Amino acid sequence: MKELRKIRLGELVDFQTGPFGTQFSASEYVNEGIPVINVKNIGVGMVIRENLDYISEQARDRLSQHILKTGDIVFGRKGSVDRHAYIFQNENGWVQGSDCIRARKKTPVNMLFLSQYLEGNGVKKQIINAAVGSTMPSLNTDILKDITVLLPNIEEQNRISVALKKIDDKICLNSKINDNLSAMAYDIYMHNFFSKKPNAKLKDILTEAEKSAIQVGEAKTSNGEYPFFTSGATILKWNEPFVDGRNCFLNTGGNADVKFYVGKAAYSTDTWSISAKSEMSDYLYLMLFSIKPELDQKFFQGTGLKHLQKPLLKDRPIYVPEKRELEAFNRQVMPMFDIISENTRENQQLTSLRNWLLPMLMNGQATISD
Missing domain, CATH: 3.90.220.20 (DNA methylase specificity domains)
Structure with missing residues (x-):
């Protein structure tokens, strides 16, 4: 020891x-x-x-x-x-x-x-x-x-930080790849659809998941295998999934934000989990992401801590793509979000590895070879 x-x-x-x-x-x-x-x-x-x-x-x-x-x-x-x-x-x-x-x-x-x-x-x-x-x-x-x-002593601090930084560098690389892919997907959406004239309302394509009963505080000490989305920036973990497939996760309190994930996931009680009919979930996410300032200004209301007004948002006019438009769009964008979600999973695994390895290195149960 x-x-x-x-x-x-x-x-x-x-x-x-x-x-x-x-x-x-x-x-x-x-x-x-x-x-x-x-x-x-x-x-x-x-x-x-x-x-x-x-x-x-x-x-x-x-x-x-x-x-x-x-x-x-x-x-x-x-x-x-x-x-x-x-x-x-x-x-x-x-x-x-x-x-x-x-x-x-x-x-x-x-x-x-x-x-x-x-x-x-x-x-x-x-x-x-x-x-x-x-x-x-x-x-x-x-x-x-x-x-x-x-x-530990400063020499051990230096050795351990170098070893763990290799894990951190991989996490950082995955995050940069995700940022670049997200930007590319956003540009594709903006180029193809942003100026299109509305022909439907959001509620026409929306599918809502069940409301979660899990508070953020409960998940902060969980070490499950499924990503747990909250109304904050951090993705936590939970031991069982609430949804599977391609889903959006929206903040319902504070400031507007929307996240997207492909796979099994869980979410907090202050997070709204939605998807879209007819393979439009990727499109739905990018559409919502493109109007984040509007979400903040128009659809978050209340005194003190503002909350998302879901009925108002459901009535927002939107453009629903034609079948050929959507198919061409999905061929480009879906593989990008598949990679982003895979990198997100890997980053959670790497974070768990780093957090497990740190005390092992500190107490001498694991060693670093030069």
């Missing part, structure tokens, strides 16, 4: 909250410029590059204490508080958003190893339990400072 040191995060890193309203306003966002990492961009140990916001160089310079450096770790202050993003070299110089907390090392510690350690179920549970708020969990710097971690 290797000797491990128990230490609080506050002894390892300095924390910095994001800029508040007096320092920065959302009206300062621009179409191109310096990327800003907000809660929506915090993935599983890495930055989600979809839907990035940007600020000018002048705004970046004014927010100098919030400029990110390679090796920083960024947490979200609310929502999926057990997630974080490690800042790699190609994200150096980006800026943390107002709803984020940045960790930067102040003592000798391998920050990549620390990021990998923070992906473990034990420390995730510790963070979730420490978070405040019953409906929307939230973090602050005091909570994070008190989170305890177990560390």
